[in-house]
Amino acid sequence: MGDTAQRKFKLATATLAGCFGCHMSFLDMDERLFDLLELLEFDRSPLTDIKQVGECDIGLIEGGLCNAENVRVLIDFRKHCKILVAVGACAINGGLPAQRNLMPLRAVLNEVYLSEPGLAHGGIPDDPELPLLLNKVLPIHEVVTVDYFLPGCPPSGDAIWKFLTDLLAGREPILGHEMLHYD
Numbered sequence: 001m002g003d004t005a006q007r008k009f010k011l012a013t014a015t016l017a018g019c020f021g022c023h024m025s026f027l028d029m030d031e032r033l034f035d036l037l038e039l040l041e042f043d044r045s046p047l048t049d050i051k052q053v054g055e056c057d058i059g060l061i062e063g064g065l066c067n068a069e070n071v072r073v074l075i076d077f078r079k080h081c082k083i084l085v086a087v088g089a090c091a092i093n094g095g096l097p098a099q100r101n102l103m104p105l106r107a108v109l110n111e112v113y114l115s116e117p118g119l120a121h122g123g124i125p126d127d128p129e130l131p132l133l134l135n136k137v138l139p140i141h142e143v144v145t146v147d148y149f150l151p152g153c154p155p156s157g158d159a160i161w162k163f164l165t166d167l168l169a170g171r172e173p174i175l176g177h178e179m180l181h182y183d
């Protein structure tokens with residue numbers, strides 16, 4: 001990645017089965033975001049509200065895969081992004097949403113929508129417009145090739161900054177031990 005003088009890099013981000021915490025960390029870069037905007041421009045992202053991903057240099061994926069829509073978005077990102085990055089524990093190993101993998105999907109749905117006290121008229125949502133749930137929550141590398149893994153829950157703003165500035169400068173990103181947090 002070396003032609004910064006000619007054009008800005010394009011960056012897209014997506015949240016799949018995650019909590020938006022990794023995107024909040026992105027915003028924790030604070031005023032350094034202005035420096036980043038000198039080097040790159042955003043494509044599809046919750047930060048831009050652009051809905052379709054275009055041709056991009058880097059795609060950052062937060063969250064794992066819990067439904068068919070997540071899979072569709074991920075495959076679209078892989079198709080359009082030269083470098084795809086799994087950001088945070090949910091994208092890397094399924095994270096908290098993958099706790100449902102301990103039970104069969106039907107049992108989870110029954111527990112959430114039918115058997116809890118106060119759900120006298122509960123019903124499992126079945127609108128055909130709802131994305132089909134996967135039987136298990138999957139990390140993204142089980143469906144597409146991932147170029148980099150940026151660990152943390154969430155990775156700190158400092159870690160995201162170091163990772164991106166290394167990548168944009170053509171360096172292999174290296175995070176020191178002090179930047180790897182799970183709190």
Ligand code: SF4
Nearest residue numbers: 018019021088089090
């Ligand atoms: S890794 Fe942590 S902060 Fe990021 S989406 Fe998952 S739960 Fe949220």
